[in-house]
Amino acid sequence: MGLLSLAIWTPIVFGAVVLAFGKQEQAKMVRWIALIGALAGLLVTIPLYTGFQLGTSAMQFVEKASWIPRFGINYYLGVDGISFWFVPLTAFITVIVVLASWENITERVNQYMGAFLILSGLMIGVFSALDGLLFYVFFEATLIPMYLIIGIWGGPNRIYAAFKFFLYTLMGSLLTLIAILYLYTKAGSFEILAWHQLPLSMTEQTLIFFAFFAAFAVKVPMFPVHTWLPDVHVEAPTGGSAVLAAIMLKLGAYGFLRFSMPIAPDAAHKWAWLIIALSLIAVIYVGLVAIVQKDMKKLVAYSSVAHMGFVTLGFFIFNDIGVMGGIVQMIAHGFVSGAMFLCIGVLYDRVHSREIAAYGGVVNTMPKFAAFALLFAMANCGLPGTAGFIGEWMVILGATKFNFWIGVLSATALILGAAYTLWMYKRVYFGPVTNDNVRELQDIGGREFFILAVLAAAVLYMGIYPAPFTDVMGASVADLLKHVATSKL
Amino acid sequence: MIDNISWLAIYPEIVLLVMGCVITLVDLGVKSRGRTVTYILSLLTLVVVAVITGMYASAGNTFYAFGNMVVSDSMGNWLKCFAAIAMAVTLVYGRGYARDREMLRGGEYFSLSLLALLGMNVMISGNNFLIIYLGLELLTLSSYALVCLRRDNETAVEAGMKYFVLGAMASGFLLYGLSMIYGATGSLDIGEVFKAVNSGLIRHQVLVFGLVFVVAGLAFKLGVVPFHMWVPDVYQGAPTAVTIIVGGAPKLAAFAIVIRLLVDGLLPLAIDWQQMLAVLAIMSLLVGNLAAIAQTNIKRMLAYSTISQMGFVLLGLMSGVVNGNVEAATAGNAYSAAMFYVVTYVLTTLATFGVVLLLAREGFESEEIADFAGLNQRSPLYAGVMAICLFSMAGIPPLVGFYSKLAVLQALVASGSGLYIALAVFAVIMSLIGAFYYLRVVKVMYFDKPITATKVSAPLDVRAVLVVNGALVLILGIVPGGLMKLCSDAVLRALAS
Numbered sequence: 009m010g011l012l013s014l015a016i017w018t019p020i021v022f023g024a025v026v027l028a029f030g031k032q033e034q035a036k037m038v039r040w041i042a043l044i045g046a047l048a049g050l051l052v053t054i055p056l057y058t059g060f061q062l063g064t065s066a067m068q069f070v071e072k073a074s075w076i077p078r079f080g081i082n083y084y085l086g087v088d089g090i091s092f093w094f095v096p097l098t099a100f101i102t103v104i105v106v107l108a109s110w111e112n113i114t115e116r117v118n119q120y121m122g123a124f125l126i127l128s129g130l131m132i133g134v135f136s137a138l139d140g141l142l143f144y145v146f147f148e149a150t151l152i153p154m155y156l157i158i159g160i161w162g163g164p165n166r167i168y169a170a171f172k173f174f175l176y177t178l179m180g181s182l183l184t185l186i187a188i189l190y191l192y193t194k195a196g197s198f199e200i201l202a203w204h205q206l207p208l209s210m211t212e213q214t215l216i217f218f219a220f221f222a223a224f225a226v227k228v229p230m231f232p233v234h235t236w237l238p239d240v241h242v243e244a245p246t247g248g249s250a251v252l253a254a255i256m257l258k259l260g261a262y263g264f265l266r267f268s269m270p271i272a273p274d275a276a277h278k279w280a281w282l283i284i285a286l287s288l289i290a291v292i293y294v295g296l297v298a299i300v301q302k303d304m305k306k307l308v309a310y311s312s313v314a315h316m317g318f319v320t321l322g323f324f325i326f327n328d329i330g331v332m333g334g335i336v337q338m339i340a341h342g343f344v345s346g347a348m349f350l351c352i353g354v355l356y357d358r359v360h361s362r363e364i365a366a367y368g369g370v371v372n373t374m375p376k377f378a379a380f381a382l383l384f385a386m387a388n389c390g391l392p393g394t395a396g397f398i399g400e401w402m403v404i405l406g407a408t409k410f411n412f413w414i415g416v417l418s419a420t421a422l423i424l425g426a427a428y429t430l431w432m433y434k435r436v437y438f439g440p441v442t443n444d445n446v447r448e449l450q451d452i453g454g455r456e457f458f459i460l461a462v463l464a465a466a467v468l469y470m471g472i473y474p475a476p477f478t479d480v481m482g483a484s485v486a487d488l489l490k491h492v493a494t495s496k497l
Numbered sequence: 498m499i500d501n502i503s504w505l506a507i508y509p510e511i512v513l514l515v516m517g518c519v520i521t522l523v524d525l526g527v528k529s530r531g532r533t534v535t536y537i538l539s540l541l542t543l544v545v546v547a548v549i550t551g552m553y554a555s556a557g558n559t560f561y562a563f564g565n566m567v568v569s570d571s572m573g574n575w576l577k578c579f580a581a582i583a584m585a586v587t588l589v590y591g592r593g594y595a596r597d598r599e600m601l602r603g604g605e606y607f608s609l610s611l612l613a614l615l616g617m618n619v620m621i622s623g624n625n626f627l628i629i630y631l632g633l634e635l636l637t638l639s640s641y642a643l644v645c646l647r648r649d650n651e652t653a654v655e656a657g658m659k660y661f662v663l664g665a666m667a668s669g670f671l672l673y674g675l676s677m678i679y680g681a682t683g684s685l686d687i688g689e690v691f692k693a694v695n696s697g698l699i700r701h702q703v704l705v706f707g708l709v710f711v712v713a714g715l716a717f718k719l720g721v722v723p724f725h726m727w728v729p730d731v732y733q734g735a736p737t738a739v740t741i742i743v744g745g746a747p748k749l750a751a752f753a754i755v756i757r758l759l760v761d762g763l764l765p766l767a768i769d770w771q772q773m774l775a776v777l778a779i780m781s782l783l784v785g786n787l788a789a790i791a792q793t794n795i796k797r798m799l800a801y802s803t804i805s806q807m808g809f810v811l812l813g814l815m816s817g818v819v820n821g822n823v824e825a826a827t828a829g830n831a832y833s834a835a836m837f838y839v840v841t842y843v844l845t846t847l848a849t850f851g852v853v854l855l856l857a858r859e860g861f862e863s864e865e866i867a868d869f870a871g872l873n874q875r876s877p878l879y880a881g882v883m884a885i886c887l888f889s890m891a892g893i894p895p896l897v898g899f900y901s902k903l904a905v906l907q908a909l910v911a912s913g914s915g916l917y918i919a920l921a922v923f924a925v926i927m928s929l930i931g932a933f934y935y936l937r938v939v940k941v942m943y944f945d946k947p948i949t950a951t952k953v954s955a956p957l958d959v960r961a962v963l964v965v966n967g968a969l970v971l972i973l974g975i976v977p978g979g980l981m982k983l984c985s986d987a988v989l990r991a992l993a994s
Contacts, residue, residue, distance in 0.1 A: 030877050074978075075976075075978060076900075076977055076978040076981060077978055077982065078978060078981045078982050078985055079907065079981075081978075116873075116874075119873075119877070141903075144894065145894040145895050145899070148893055148894045148899070149893070149894050149895050151893060152888055152893060155936070155939075156939075156943060159940060159943055159944040160873075160943055160944060166944065167940055167944050170940070170944070171933070171936060171940070174932070174936060175929065175932065175933060175936075178893075178929055178932055179929050182925040182926075182928065182929055183922070183925065185903070185906065185925065186906065186910065186918070186921055186922055186925060189903075189906055189907050189910040189911075189921075190910050190918070192907070192910075193907075193910055193911045193913065
């Protein structure tokens with residue numbers, strides 16, 4: 009069994025084990041098993057990092073076994089510089105989520121923990137699948153645990169949100185399935201790397217491009233199919249929001265890199281203007297929408313849409329700094345948005361409200377927590393020295409290289425991001441203590457301190473020394489751009 | 498003409514027939530409320546039949562018996578094997594329900610089930626229009642009686658009546674169509690008919706006229722739109738222990754006769770029946786999925802979902818022939834996709850109805866979707882099995898239902914025809930609509946508050962079979978390769994002969 013298989017199946021097996029402990033009095037044991045499972049999953053990714061060969065665009069840690077011989081479908085795994093970082097990131101966020109849900113989930117703990125562990129394995133599967141159908145299976149299977157997570161442990165309007173999440177994303181991916189089958193019929197195999205070489209006419213490319221676009225744009229989510237995200241975030245439990253923002257949105261962006269761009273390069277060039285336009289709308293318009301939100305989670309959700317707009321913008325300007333910036337932004341957003349949602353969760357656990365107006369002067373009662381929250385807020389608006397800065401800066405640089413005005417427009421995101429994040433921070437944390445709820449707040453305990461400290465360390469590390477992240481990508485991004493630059497017609 | 502080979506070909510049927518009679522006789526002396534002796538004997542019979550047919554199937558020989566009246570091939574034997582297993586599972590699930598509803602005052606539940614299975618087996622192995630018709634009638638007559646088994650229950654009797662009237666009409670259609678074809682070709686033997694039709698000397702109008710009636714009759718039996726009206730009524734009205742008999746194994750036999758009649762017998766007319774199947778499939782997907790949304794009764798919802806699932810099967814069946822050309826590879830691909838679809842459909846449906854039956858035994862019928870509220874809190878295991886089945890029917894990977902849809906869509910896309918690809922897109926959009934109503938049941942089970950706190954209890958045999966059944970839906974989803982290969986090998990052998 010290879011390392012990638014271990015990374016995928018360790019959490020899934022632990023998840024299945026956890027599901028077997030259904031009794032209420034076993035909750036404590038369930039938590040520990042889940043934590044051990046999540047930690048084991050994270051440990052497995054360490055040899056992946058130390059063993060990763062820099063400077064090559066080849067797939068690494070490749071595993072291949074026949075899975076469904078009748079259709080020539082293989083259990084085919086591997087990572088390159090583009091996908092590599094998402095494997096440890098997913099495992100890391102899983103540990104954080106398990107810890108963050110330690111006390112505030114009391115009902116059906118086993119199902120909650122099981123769902124997150126299984127989800128973690130499935131998402132690692134998406135990032136490491138090199139077989140088109142295997143990718144699709146992992147991609148779709150993530151819907152089931154997420155649907156249950158939102159629906160069982162979510163807020164009052166959770167059922168609407170769960171349905172909206174499931175049906176929106178299913179709609180996109182079903183069209184993708186047709187494209188995958190079509191590519192299989194053309195190429196005679198499900199291997200994604202073989203599809204990269206497949207000659208396709210312009211019509212075929214356009215249809216395939218949009219079939220993939222349907223799935224990935226919904227998942228990212230891009231304007232105008234982003235409306236499910238705020239609804240889902242508001243209703244999802246803290247852990248669900250964190251995983252959704254930190255990892256799940258990246259599945260879509262990753263799909264653009266792995267499928268849309270190299271398989272249909274001519275269509276990608278032809279329709280790049282559309283994606284760029286939609287990305288700019290996401291960055292500017294959705295940024296403006298974020299400013300007026302009254303609900304903290306909604307605000308961060310809209311900010312996610314805006315940040316993911318940066319990612320797709322970076323991809324479709326087709327230069328290496330833009331694409332790398334996009335990927336860096338994906339990783340950074342994983343840390344920062346995950347942390348933002350956990351911070352909201354910390355407040356919600358105490359006050360049971362996400363309304364900005366319900367707070368004020370939190371810094372007076374929770375100074376330690378407010379310090380962490382400030383760091384993440386700064387990272388969210390792209391302060392140099394934090395993770396958020398690197399990706400945005402690279403994308404803006406790339407965009408300016410591509411077209412000066414696109415660069416200018418995208419740079420407004422820094423202003424908007426600062427505006428909505430800092431204004432929210434001011435209203436929640438600063439000023440005098442306005443109500444009893446805030447007056448009675450307890451500062452964070454050891455467990456919460458640990459979680460936030462780990463995330464803060466990650467955000468700062470990535471912001472100060474991003475080389476380990478960018479080094480890994482160089483060769484693969486160059487190779488990808490070579491693919492995209494070569495016409496298939 | 499009646500030689501050893503002939504006897505060999507129908508051993509499973511002989512076992513069923515003899516044991517059916519023996520069980521009826523033995524049952525006269527049984528006094529216990531659950532009719533334990535009859536039950537165990539029936540299960541034993543079914544296991545024996547499954548083993549025999551499974552052995553035949555894996556040997557993979559094809560032989561004709563009784564002067565080409567009967568064929569024993571690997572496709573048919575696998576279908577018979579699955580049908581026997583499905584029937585055994587059905588009886589395990591259904592016995593408790595039937596006992597509580599006073600349906601086991603006599604042993605008819607078991608002997609009629611065995612006779613129904615005998616009918617299916619005859620249908621599956623028939624290589625002659627009359628034999629197929631004979632099997633069909635044996636199956637449907639047993640089913641009519643089964644639906645009316647609760648003599649004192651008005652809805653059940655009404656459902657039985659509807660089933661009988663419409664079923665008899667369908668049989669009439671089929672018989673009429675078959676007689677037209679017989680009149681045109683001068684033979685009832687499927688091989689002879691094929692030769693005659695293929696010669697091109699027969700008048701096309703007469704054949705197509707007959708074909709229309711055959712397809713209509715088959716459509717009735719499959720329960721596809723616009724011949725679907727009986728399906729929701731019978732599914733809902735019949736006692737659940739009978740619904741599972743009507744809705745499970747017979748689909749396997751229906752698939753077999755479609756292959757035997759349309760593919761083995763009337764393939765040269767494919768260009769005609771293909772269009773009919775396409776129209777039926779489109780309407781079934783549309784009506785089945787849309788109507789299912791509006792249902793509050795779970796049996797009715799499952800009935801409409803069956804209609805839409807059968808639409809998918811038809812899509813698989815029709816995609817074997819592209820632009821009038823038959824290539825062994827394409828055809829094998831398409832028919833094996835349809836077979837895989839039917840087999841996995843039966844597997845999933847059994848578990849779904851198994852859970853419905855389990856809840857119904859709590860003393861009330863538990864037919865409304867709302868009765869499933871909070872099942873996850875009461876019994877996470879059964880809620881889990883049900884959720885797996887529902888997600889599977891919605892076609893979400895990694896459950897087996899995804900691969901059955903995948904195989905059919907692949908067959909459509911592989912045809913390379915733009916029209917078929919458009920059909921695939923249509924089917925996909927329809928399954929998105931389908932996902933909605935399957936999800937709604939999951940929602941009720943997982944997100945709603947339970948109406949009672951009582952745990953759902955089940956005897957060991959039911960629990961074990963249900964867990965294995967549900968686990969298979971998941972396991973076959975993770976490793977679907979074996980079953981897919983089995984179906985494609987079986988179909989390819991059947992086509993080659």
